[in-house]
Each structure stands twice: as C-alpha cells, then as structure tokens.
Amino acid sequence: MFGAFRLTQPLSGGLLWKIPWRLSRHQKARHRERLQRVDNIISTLDNALAKKGLSTKQLERWKNEMPTEQEMLPKDKYTVFDRKVKRYRKAIHKLPKWTRVSQRLNPPGF
Amino acid sequence: MPSYFRITLLRSAIGLPSKSTGVLKALGLRKRMTTVYFPVSQDVAGQIMRVKELVDVAEVEKPLSKEEMREQRRPEKGFYVERRARTRLEQGIF
Numbered sequence: 001m002f003g004a005f006r007l008t009q010p011l012s013g014g015l016l017w018k019i020p021w022r023l024s025r026h027q028k029a030r031h032r033e034r035l036q037r038v039d040n041i042i043s044t045l046d047n048a049l050a051k052k053g054l055s056t057k058q059l060e061r062w063k064n065e066m067p068t069e070q071e072m073l074p075k076d077k078y079t080v081f082d083r084k085v086k087r088y089r090k091a092i093h094k095l096p097k098w099t100r101v102s103q104r105l106n107p108p109g110f
Numbered sequence: 111m112p113s114y115f116r117i118t119l120l121r122s123a124i125g126l127p128s129k130s131t132g133v134l135k136a137l138g139l140r141k142r143m144t145t146v147y148f149p150v151s152q153d154v155a156g157q158i159m160r161v162k163e164l165v166d167v168a169e170v171e172k173p174l175s176k177e178e179m180r181e182q183r184r185p186e187k188g189f190y191v192e193r194r195a196r197t198r199l200e201q202g203i204f
Contacts, residue, residue, distance in 0.1 A: 034163070037166075038162055038163060041158065041162045041165070041166075041167045042162070044167050044168060044169055045155045045158060045159070045167065047169065048113060048115065048150045048155075048169040049150065049152065049155055051113070051150075052150060054151075054152055055152075056152050056155050056156055056159070058156060058159050059155060059159060062159070097125060097126065099121075100121055100123075100126060100163045100164060101163060102162075102163060
C-alpha cells in the first residue's frame with residue numbers, strides 16, 4: 001500500500017507523464033522574458049541595418065505581421081489554438097519545444 | 111564606421127529542425143555560450159532571424175579576440191578593505 005514500490009499509475013501503466021494543464025506564474029514570467037528577448041533581437045537587427053540604409057524582407061514581414069510582447073493578448077501569449085481540444089485552446093507549454101519556438105499568431109476567430 | 115553583430119549562443123538547437131542546426135554551424139556556434147562576431151549585413155541578419163530564439167545579439171563597434179573576451183571576464187586583482195578590525199572592536203561588533 002505504502003512505500004517505494006506501491007502501485008501508482010506511472011508504475012503500473014508504463015508511460016504516464018503528468019504535465020499540469022495550466023502554467024504557473026513563474027513559467028508565465030519566464031515566457032514573457034523570452035518573448036521580450038526576441039523582440040529586442042528584432043529591434044537590434046532593425047537598428048543596425050537601418051543605419052546602413054538596409055533591411056531584409058523577412059525582417060520587414062516580422063515587423064508588419066508579428067505583435068510584440070506588449071501588444072499580445074494574454075490569451076495569445078499563454079495559449080495556442082488546437083482543433084482537438086475542447087474550446088480550441090490549449091496552454092502554450094503543451095506545444096513541443098515551446099521555449100525555443102516563436103508562436104504568436106493564432107487563427108482569427110479562435 | 112563599420113559595426114559588427116556580437117552573437118552568443120544561449121540555447122542549444124537539440125531537437126530543432128536541421129535548418130537551425132545548420133545555421134548555427136555556419137555561424138560557427140558549436141557550443142553554448144560561444145561568441146562570434148560578424149560585420150552587419152543582410153546575410154547575417156537573415157541567419158540571425160532563423161535562430162533568434164537561441165541567441166543573444168548586440169551591435170558592437172569592433173570584434174574582440176578570444177583573449178580579449180577572456181580578459182574582460184577576469185576579476186580585478188588584489189583586495190580592498192571593507193572595515194578595519196579596530197573599528198569593529200570599538201563599535202562592539204564581534
């Protein structure tokens with residue numbers, strides 16, 4: 001019943017990972033920091049190239065399309081669209097490699 | 111006035127698409143916390159855009175050599191006295 005070898009769900013059923021369904025506030029804070037870091041890199045690139053009168057297509061596109069961390073809604077910051085989930089939203093930490101990918105836009109209306 | 115991008119790899123690209131791994135290799139970033147310098151150009155900006163979540167970027171005036179970067183990290187030599195033992199005694203702090 002008790003002890004190191006008690007019958008728990010992960011032991012008896014093989015693979016069972018327990019990932020909380022929502023983010024903690026510290027995870028959220030670190031996530032915001034990461035978003036801001038990317039925003040800073042974009043502005044550094046833009047400033048450095050603008051001094052030389054240059055720019056790139058990719059950079060312009062990012063600036064036009066992507067909201068900055070401040071402009072993003074909390075809904076888009078901490079959740080992503082998923083068609084398989086009830087109400088079409090899951091927490092962002094369910095996204096594979098979520099700390100190293102940029103996921104800012106979601107389908108309109110969802 | 112030429113300026114340079116100082117690029118430092120902060121996060122590894124393990125498990126990411128091979129394109130990001132390839133860009134890091136092309137930039138000469140093999141291990142975390144390595145720093146490389148490249149002149150500001152559209153090509154390098156495009157490369158940085160590809161791995162922007164993994165690196166730290168700053169615009170600097172001149173590139174530093176490996177020895178110079180090491181020298182910057184070195185703490186200052188010697189020590190300084192915060193408070194003499196005598197004054198501590200007089201103040202009654204033991």
